[in-house]
Amino acid sequence: MDKAVEFKVRNFRKGDEVCLAKLFSECFGPTTPRQLSEWLGKSEVAPEDIFVGVVDGKLVSHVNVEFRRLDHGEGIHLKTAGIAGVCTDSDYRRKGIVTNLMKRALESPRQKGVSNASLFTGLDFPAIRIYRRLGFVDIVTWRTYIKYVDYPAVFARWLRVLNRSLKYSKIMARKLEGWEKSVVVRLKEVGALSFRFRRGRFHRLKEPPKHPDIDFYSDMETYARIVHGAVQWDEAVKEEKLTVNHGEPADVEMFKRILLWRWDE
C-alpha cells in the first residue's frame, strides 16, 4: 500500500453528481451528471446505500449497494446486498480508501439484517484481492461470445470511444503523453486497419502509412481474444498466431495497454 492519506467516508448527498460523474468517467467510461441522476431515479438505490470517500473535500472513491433477490436453490430467493460501482480516482489508489468504503458498505446491509453480499468483477482487476480479503468467495466465471459483422466499423468506433475516454482518464493521458505513433493492424479476414496517435488523439487512417511504428499480422479470432484479455499477446506471438512485422518493444508495450485498457502498473 502507498502512503496513507486522510480521508472521510460518507453517504451520497445531492450535489455529488458532478464529482461522481467525473470519477465514473475516469473509471468506467464517459458518464454525465444527468445520466447519474437518471440512474439514481431508476435504480431504487437510496443515498444511504451509496458510500463515497472524500480527501480534502474532493470525492475520490465510490461503492454502492443494490438489493436483489437471488435463487439459493429450489426456487427460494434470498435478499443479497449487491455491491456495485467500486472505483477510486487514479491519483488515490492503493491508499486503503476503497477497502474502508467496502467495509462500511458491507456493514450497512448486515445491520439491516441482510445475510449475504455478492458482486461481479474481473479476474484481472486488482480489486479482486480486496474482495477476497473481505471474505468474498469465487463462485463462477463466465465467457463472452462475439461475432463480428463489420469489423472495420467496430475498429472505427473503438477509436472514437478511446478518444472520449481519453478526455477523462488522467492516468491514460499521462501514459500516452509524448507517444506519437502509427499502428497497422493486419487481419487475415479483414485486411489492414490503421491509426495514428497524435496530439492527444487517435486518428483513423484510410490507408496504412508506408513506415508505421507498429505493424503486425494476426487472424480475427486471435486478435479479438487478445483485445478481450482471453489470450496474452506474447502467448499469441509464441504460438505464431500473431506476427510483429515491425515495432520497438516499448511501443508494442504501450499498444498492448491501449488494446487492453490497462493503465495501472
Next chain:
Amino acid sequence: MEVGRITGGVTVRPARKGDAEGMLKVYDSFTRQFVGSAARTVKSFQRMLSGKEKVNWVALDNRGRIIGYVSARLERQMNRGEFREIAVDLEHDFVQVAKPLVEKVQSVLMEKKVSALQTTSIRNPLFEKLFPEFGFFESNTLGIFMYAVLDPRKLLDEISPVFITRLKQLKNWNGLVQIKCEGHSILLHKTIEETRQETWTNQHIDVKVELNEALLTRLIFGIADPIQAVQSGELKIETRLNEETSTRVLRWLFPRKQFLIMDYW
C-alpha cells in the same frame, strides 16, 4: 408486424406486451434447474418488452402457448447487438426451441446494421454450446461472480427451507440432520409425516455436518462436491448411518448445480 413462422414444430414471432405473463412462466420453469437467478414479476417482463432498442421474440407450441423467448438489445454506443437472455420451458428441448429464436433475432439485429453481436455465458451456461454454432467465438473468461456471507446464523436460517425441500424429496430415509457453520446450527427433522426445522431437540442426530462460511457458500451454489469436501477434511461429518446412506443424504442436501444470473447490477 412480422409474420410468425414454424421451424421444426416451433413457431416464432415478435413478443407482444401481453406476453409478459407467459414469458414469466417460462423464466420460472427454465431457471428452476439453476441457482442464482433473480426473482422476477410480470412487471419485470413488461419492462423488458418496452423500449426501442429491445428485440424480443417468443417461441410457441402448436397450441399457441409460449414455450421459450429470447431477449436482445441494441447497444448504441458500440452499435452492437446483445443477446441478453434465452429461456425455454423445461418440458421442451432447449436447443430445438432456442435455435430458431436466435436465428430470427440475429437477422433482425443484422437488419439494424449492427457491427457486432455479443453475449455472455453467465446469463445462461447453455450459451456455451449454442452460440459457437452460430459462428460466435469465445473471446474472454475474465468475468467473475463473488459471494460473501455477512451473517452466518441468519443465512443458515434463511436457507433452511432449501434443505427442507430437498430432504422432503429424499425417499426411504427419515432422520435428524444438523448443519453447523461458524458456531451456528440448524436442525432439520424428516419424519414420515413431514420435514421441518427444529429449534432444539434432545434426540440423537443422524447426520451432523460442520463447515466454514466459504465451503457453505460453494455448496449452496453447487460448485463444491460434498464428498470431496469430506475427504479433504473441509467438511466434518459425524453420523450413525452407514457410508452409503450418509453419502446419499449429503449428495441430496448439496447437489451439483449450474449458476446463472440474467440480471446484472
